[in-house]
Amino acid sequence: MGLAVLAEDGSEMTSKMWEIRAMKKLGYLIFPFSIYFGSYDLARISQRHTHQSNIDLRVGSIVAHANSLPPANRKHIK
Structure with a gap:
């Protein structure tokens, strides 16, 4: 798809940044929370x-x- 995940300044992300990002993304896998987190995140992203x-x-x-x-x-x- 040609997408890159970078730090906001354009540099490479650190291991600590990847760990935090991965742990937060795990919330999308738990069914009752995935609907809430997904819809809330989509609303915030579009704003x-x-x-x-x-x-x-x-x-x-x-x-x-x-x-x-x-x-x-x-x-x-x-």
Whole structure:
């Protein structure tokens, strides 16, 4: 799909950032919570001009198209 998850400043995410992001995303797997978290997150994402989820805001990450990044920032994308 060509998406990249980066820190907000365009640098590579640290292991700690990935751990926090993964633990928060696990909430989407638990059925009763997944409906609530999913619908709440979609509503909040559509209201923000950056289209960041609550998890992305808390961690300090952003999802972007890999091809839209400057070449210097693409070197750590796999």
